[in-house]
Amino acid sequence: MSFTTRFAPSPTGPLHLGHAYSAILAHDMARARGGRFLLRIEDIDTTRARPQWEHAIYDDLSWLGLTWDAPPIRQSDRIEAYRDALHELWANRHVLFDCTCSRKDILSALGAPQEGAELPFGPDGLIYPGTCRDDREMHEAFPDKTTLRLDMSKAVQMAGGGPFTFQETGTPTDQRAADYTVTGDALIRDVGDIVLSRKDFVGSYHLSVVLDDAYQRITHVVRGADLFDSTKIHVVLQRLLGLPTPVYHHHRLIRDDAGKRLAKRDDARAISKYRADGCSPADIRAMVGLPVASDTATGGGGTV
Ligand code: GLU
Ligand code: ZN
Numbered sequence: 001m002s003f004t005t006r007f008a009p010s011p012t013g014p015l016h017l018g019h020a021y022s023a024i025l026a027h028d029m030a031r032a033r034g035g036r037f038l039l040r041i042e043d044i045d046t047t048r049a050r051p052q053w054e055h056a057i058y059d060d061l062s063w064l065g066l067t068w069d070a071p072p073i074r075q076s077d078r079i080e081a082y083r084d085a086l087h088e089l090w091a092n093r094h095v096l097f098d099c100t101c102s103r104k105d106i107l108s109a110l111g112a113p114q115e116g117a118e119l120p121f122g123p124d125g126l127i128y129p130g131t132c133r134d135d136r137e138m139h140e141a142f143p144d145k146t147t148l149r150l151d152m153s154k155a156v157q158m159a160g161g162g163p164f165t166f167q168e169t170g171t172p173t174d175q176r177a178a179d180y181t182v183t184g185d186a187l188i189r190d191v192g193d194i195v196l197s198r199k200d201f202v203g204s205y206h207l208s209v210v211l212d213d214a215y216q217r218i219t220h221v222v223r224g225a226d227l228f229d230s231t232k233i234h235v236v237l238q239r240l241l242g243l244p245t246p247v248y249h250h251h252r253l254i255r256d257d258a259g260k261r262l263a264k265r266d267d268a269r270a271i272s273k274y275r276a277d278g279c280s281p282a283d284i285r286a287m288v289g290l291p292v293a294s295d296t297a298t299g300g301g302g303t304v
Pocket of ligand 1: 008009010042209222223224227
């Protein structure tokens with residue numbers, strides 16, 4: 001299958017230099033390989049996504065000179081696919097349970113630690129202490145408007161027991177390009193029972209990302225190193241749902257002068273701001289340390 005990659009921003013604020021780096025890198029990799037570059041609007045969290053930010057994304061990417069090879073897909077149009085997968089995991093695979101715990105309940109089940117105490121954190125936040133896991137009621141119907149968690153121990157079993165491996169071609173911070181393997185035990189211990197669907201919207205980042213990457217036939221996922229730790233979750237979900245595992249390429253993060261990585265609220269680094277200040281797309285490439293067209297320089301270290 002030909003190289004196919006994607007850029008998958010959430011329309012919850014302006015794209016900044018970190019997004020520009022990610023999008024241009026993925027786009028350039030696709031173009032260099034005669035492959036495809038696709039867009040996906042990750043607007044599953046309807047409490048935060050706004051149409052004006054989606055329009056701004058198209059506008060910024062076009063201004064940067066990027067082109068995409070199919071109409072963008074939107075997660076808000078894929079809710080039925082997420083619901084079908086959740087139904088499969090609930091009714092046929094029995095690897096989900098409904099959870100009514102508040103954050104406070106979870107903290108107290110973890111031993112009501114004092115402020116500042118060591119809490120068990122995984123790539124998806126606090127590692128769930130298991131409170132509701134054994135209370136799963138055998139509902140006939142798939143429960144709507146409820147938090148659904150993946151029973152990681154059952155999921156590992158149903159996914160073949162592991163170990164789970166993926167190919168990494170990027171160089172995420174302190175990692176090297178290699179094949180990465182995670183054991184079932186490590187998933188149970190270090191990730192735990194993650195949320196796959198929320199009370200206020202169907203699905204979750206981890207569920208939708210694996211379904212959408214398969215739906216868009218993504219062969220290479222190019223994204224920031226901050227998502228490297230989530231990849232093991234994606235691989236176990238792919239095994240569970242019978243989906244292919246793409247090759248992953250996690251890239252360095254663009255940092256500000258203080259070494260902090262850029263966040264959504266870094267409006268000062270918004271692409272639109274640089275544009276308004278008279279910068280060119282070539283200036284943006286240079287600022288994030290990417291080669292400018294017909295230029296072989298690789299630029300600086302990506303500090304802006
Ligand atoms: N929507 C995610 C973000 O804005 C990217 C998810 C991905 O590339 O897997 O950070
Ligand atoms: Zn619970």
